Amino acid sequence: MAKVYAEKVATTEExxxxxxxxxxxxEKEAQEAEKNATISENIVNLIKDTQIARIMLPQEYGGxxxxxxxxxxxxxxxxxxxxxAGWLTYLYPLxxxxxxxxxxxxxxxxxxQGGLICDVFAAVGSAEKxxxxxxxxxxxxxxxxxxxxxxxxxGVEIQFPDSDEPEVCLPMLKASEVEIxxxxxxxxxxxxxxxxxxxxxxxxxxxxxxxxxxxxxxxRPPEENxxxxxxxxxxxxxxxxxxxxxxxxxxxxxxxxxxxxxATEKRxxxxxxxxxxxxxxxxxRVLAEIMxxxxxxEGLMDKYITLLENYEKDGRxxxxxxxxxxxxxxxxxCTDIAVRVLLTLGGGALYKGGIIELLIRDILxxxxxxxxxxxxxxxxxxxxxxxxxxxxxx
Numbered sequence: 001m002a003k004v005y006a007e008k009v010a011t012t013e014e015x016x017x018x019x020x021x022x023x024x025x026x027e028k029e030a031q032e033a034e035k036n037a038t039i040s041e042n043i044v045n046l047i048k049d050t051q052i053a054r055i056m057l058p059q060e061y062g063g064x065x066x067x068x069x070x071x072x073x074x075x076x077x078x079x080x081x082x083x084x085a086g087w088l089t090y091l092y093p094l095x096x097x098x099x100x101x102x103x104x105x106x107x108x109x110x111x112x113q114g115g116l117i118c119d120v121f122a123a124v125g126s127a128e129k130x131x132x133x134x135x136x137x138x139x140x141x142x143x144x145x146x147x148x149x150x151x152x153x154x155g156v157e158i159q160f161p162d163s164d165e166p167e168v169c170l171p172m173l174k175a176s177e178v179e180i181x182x183x184x185x186x187x188x189x190x191x192x193x194x195x196x197x198x199x200x201x202x203x204x205x206x207x208x209x210x211x212x213x214x215x216x217x218x219x220r221p222p223e224e225n226x227x228x229x230x231x232x233x234x235x236x237x238x239x240x241x242x243x244x245x246x247x248x249x250x251x252x253x254x255x256x257x258x259x260x261x262x263a264t265e266k267r268x269x270x271x272x273x274x275x276x277x278x279x280x281x282x283x284x285r286v287l288a289e290i291m292x293x294x295x296x297x298e299g300l301m302d303k304y305i306t307l308l309e310n311y312e313k314d315g316r317x318x319x320x321x322x323x324x325x326x327x328x329x330x331x332x333x334c335t336d337i338a339v340r341v342l343l344t345l346g347g348g349a350l351y352k353g354g355i356i357e358l359l360i361r362d363i364l365x366x367x368x369x370x371x372x373x374x375x376x377x378x379x380x381x382x383x384x385x386x387x388x389x390x391x392x393x394x
């Protein structure tokens with residue numbers, strides 16, 4: 001199978017510039033993406049051409065491997081312009097993490113094919129043993145980016161002979177083997193194209209079945225000779241995997257604050273008799289408060305990444321609920337900023353087609369993702385603080 005290594009590996013500066021180009025193009029095409037319920041092939045090709053699609057691959061596969069802080073910065077940069085594009089600029093390279101935990105045969109097959117990967121972790125499908133693999137069937141929703149993916153990981157539970165109980169696994173199917181139902185018609189994140197996927201008795205060999213429990217427990221692929229410098233092999237699987245969600249919210253909130261300032265600087269409300277909003281203590285206070293909230297969220301993001309970076313050095317002691325609570329607090333803060341902007345600007349912010357209403361819808365939609373649910377996270381973290389097992393994975 002032909003390998004797809006780039007002739008010249010992109011530098012960090014080139015990757016960040018590429019992220020800006022992706023974001024700018026996505027903002028330009030935003031209304032088309034809203035209409036079509038997916039970003040365009042132009043944007044997907046740019047994600048590939050900039051090498052951002054390959055930034056989370058092990059080094060043996062020739063990608064411009066980056067650390068977690070750079071990955072976060074790339075996601076935040078794109079989301080500043082368009083959160084849906086940020087969503088997929090996060091998920092496409094992130095999903096290259098998945099084959100990194102497969103046996104080498106499966107890893108080589110998927111990565112060297114060079115296509116994009118999407119997934120649905122929810123274990124709602126079925127798996128039946130068939131020789132040296134399993135036959136996968138079921139219906140999964142929320143398959144972000146599936147229209148442009150060559151591989152799709154779909155959640156199932158499998159009872160293996162060497163396990164006491166069924167394990168949640170992610171068989172990696174070829175996209176050509178499944179049916180995609182275009183049912184993505186939502187309030188926000190419309191450009192993510194998170195459609196439905198149906199598999200009917202699709203055979204997947206064992207080398208393409210990711211055992212998530214083993215990946216999370218060991219943090220390594222099932223072999224001795226692996227890339228020791230790969231950043232994802234030294235951090236807790238799920239907290240690292242979920243890194244992009246709060247960074248999408250941060251990128252969108254940063255732009256929203258700038259747009260709020262521009263919208264209020266010369267605004268004159270009828271009741272204020274010629275006084276601009278920039279001169280009003282009311283808007284001055286709002287801007288100061290949301291900016292302070294934003295800086296607090298940035299500080300939490302720095303704390304989150306530091307905990308990931310120091311996870312092994314700290315003896316793997318940071319519990320998963322703490323990661324969950326920090327991450328969702330960041331996203332909640334960004335949603336609070338979005339709502340405050342909307343309620344301060346009033347009816348003028350309701351009109352469809354503007355950057356403000358689109359950012360508000362998309363930031364709120366990020367907060368609805370299962371990994372961003374604030375009430376779940378603080379309930380879990382509270383249990384852990386009192387010495388109880390929350391049972392969350394991160």
